[in-house]
Amino acid sequence: MAPNVLKLACPNRRGIVATVSNMLFEAGFNIREAAQYDDHETGQFFMRVAFDGSGARADLEARLGATEKHFQMTSSLRFDKRPQRVLVLVSRFDHCLADLLYRQYVGEMNMQIAGVVANYPRETFARLDFDGAPFHYLPITKDTKKEQEKRLFEVIDETEADLIVLARYMQVLSDEATERLAGRCINIHHSFLPGFKGARPYHQAHARGVKLIGATAHYVTGELDEGPIIEQDVERVSHGDTPDALVRKGRDIERRVLARAVRYHIDDRVMINGPRTVVFPD
Numbered sequence: 001m002a003p004n005v006l007k008l009a010c011p012n013r014r015g016i017v018a019t020v021s022n023m024l025f026e027a028g029f030n031i032r033e034a035a036q037y038d039d040h041e042t043g044q045f046f047m048r049v050a051f052d053g054s055g056a057r058a059d060l061e062a063r064l065g066a067t068e069k070h071f072q073m074t075s076s077l078r079f080d081k082r083p084q085r086v087l088v089l090v091s092r093f094d095h096c097l098a099d100l101l102y103r104q105y106v107g108e109m110n111m112q113i114a115g116v117v118a119n120y121p122r123e124t125f126a127r128l129d130f131d132g133a134p135f136h137y138l139p140i141t142k143d144t145k146k147e148q149e150k151r152l153f154e155v156i157d158e159t160e161a162d163l164i165v166l167a168r169y170m171q172v173l174s175d176e177a178t179e180r181l182a183g184r185c186i187n188i189h190h191s192f193l194p195g196f197k198g199a200r201p202y203h204q205a206h207a208r209g210v211k212l213i214g215a216t217a218h219y220v221t222g223e224l225d226e227g228p229i230i231e232q233d234v235e236r237v238s239h240g241d242t243p244d245a246l247v248r249k250g251r252d253i254e255r256r257v258l259a260r261a262v263r264y265h266i267d268d269r270v271m272i273n274g275p276r277t278v279v280f281p282d
């Protein structure tokens, strides 16, 4: 059962951990997991506490309000354990979508894929079982981008999506779209950023003669592939690997990196820290 999770950030000073721990204790809750990070560069303090117990939510919320004021704190408190509704966007390559569908099928993550949106027709994914998730075909051209995004937001509203995942969705979202989805839209980029931004990163990597390839999951912002990084991984390659071999080896990296990032987000393990993130892994 997903625990309750409190996340907080504030200027660092003595007494934060003691106050937060005591606040939960006084409200009748029990701490199951706690982690904190002190950013010496910015002086900001970050904390994530997973807790359970039969305490009163209203009492905790009242105490938290006072604690926020005292420490000039921003916080988020998640009590609802319902599966997070995830809308998955995909273009032609569906290995990350297939991976997320499988992880949902085996119950690996506290999520419900609320829908699949693609700018390619359903037959592109004919072999995939969407496990009941509705499919929305939203074709796009450079002349229809605005209308397509309008329809995309209608689908986001209709599906009541909590999280939007760009699972190798190869369309650049407008600044307006990225502002509306700030902090709840994750992209998997098929390179070890900041290397090889933009299109065809494996071909760029092959031309450069790299000995490592990687994948990066990041929050989406108006700056293409510049959003706060959530998770990355790499694998060794050699001079004998063709671009197709890099694409093949890269698929495995992309799948596991995206899955880890989605799970960390869903489990409230990620906090945005300016251009970066703080991730409290399990």
Ligand SMILES: Nc1nc2c(c(=O)[nH]1)N[C@@H](CN(C=O)c1ccc(C(=O)N[C@@H](CCC(=O)O)C(=O)O)cc1)CN2
Residues within 6 Å of the ligand: 166, 169, 170, 171, 172, 173, 174, 175, 178, 187, 188, 189, 190, 198, 199, 219, 220, 221, 222, 223, 224, 225, 226, 227
């Ligand atoms: N606003 C943002 N949108 C998107 C981001 C992002 O970080 N910010 N990430 C990309 C994913 N991506 C690489 O991971 C990527 C996707 C698409 C392109 C691109 O040049 N697309 C062309 C069309 C290509 C086609 O139709 O096949 C375009 O949009 O004009 C570069 C990088 C997802 N969106």
